[in-house]
Amino acid sequence: MNLKIQITIYIFILLGLVTACDTFKDEITPDSTTYAEVPKSLDGIWQLKTVSRNGTDITHAMDFSRFLLHLNKDNTYTMENYLPFLVKKNGKWKIDDPIFPFFLVFKQEGTDEEAKTEISYPIVKGKRRITLSFSPGCVGNSYVYSFEKIEK
Structure with missing residues (x-):
């Protein structure tokens, strides 16, 4: 008799588990435009915040923030x-x-050559930054400049 009670209890537990599960139905179908990535806005005034040369942080060696x-x-x-930068003269830019x-x-005025650099676009302490890696002239020196956008 004890075995019949245990089997009955297991059957009720099993039925409870089976009926408690409901398949997930998403009632909102995401529209592809809802989650579209927006174009990055690089235009503006960018102030140099950190500088590293050959992997060594040299930010405090001089006042780089004036650039x-x-x-x-x-x-x-x-x-x-x-x-020291990718280009020496003003000109045109594109991404x-x-x-x-x-x-x-970058494409300097008066030349057909383009200077191309890798760019990252992180947010640091709530502010957008652009980080550029390059070697100006001497391949033995590589720089990483991190700029912060100046908000007016």
């Missing part, structure tokens, strides 16, 4: 307080992909 990179909406750029940029390309 400003102006990326204008018309795809021209200008620089203030020049430091390889407006939604997922991997490369930033």
Whole structure:
């Protein structure tokens, strides 16, 4: 008799488990435009925040913050307080992909050559940054410049 009671209890538990499970039905079908990635806005004034040379942080060696990179909406750029950089003169800029940029390309005035650098686009302490890696002239030296956008 005891065995029949145990079997009956197991059957009720099994039925409870089976009927308690409901298949998940998503009542909201995501629209592909709802979750679309927006184009990255690189235009603006970018102030140099951190600098590393050959893997060593040299940010505190001098006042790098005076170097400003102006990326204008018309795809021209200008620089203030020049430091070693990919280009020496003002000119035009472009990115390889407006939604997922991997490369930033500079073209100086008066030349047909393009200077291309890898770009990352992180948010640091709530502020958008762009990070550029390059070797200006001497292949023995590599720099990583991290810029923060100046909000007006």
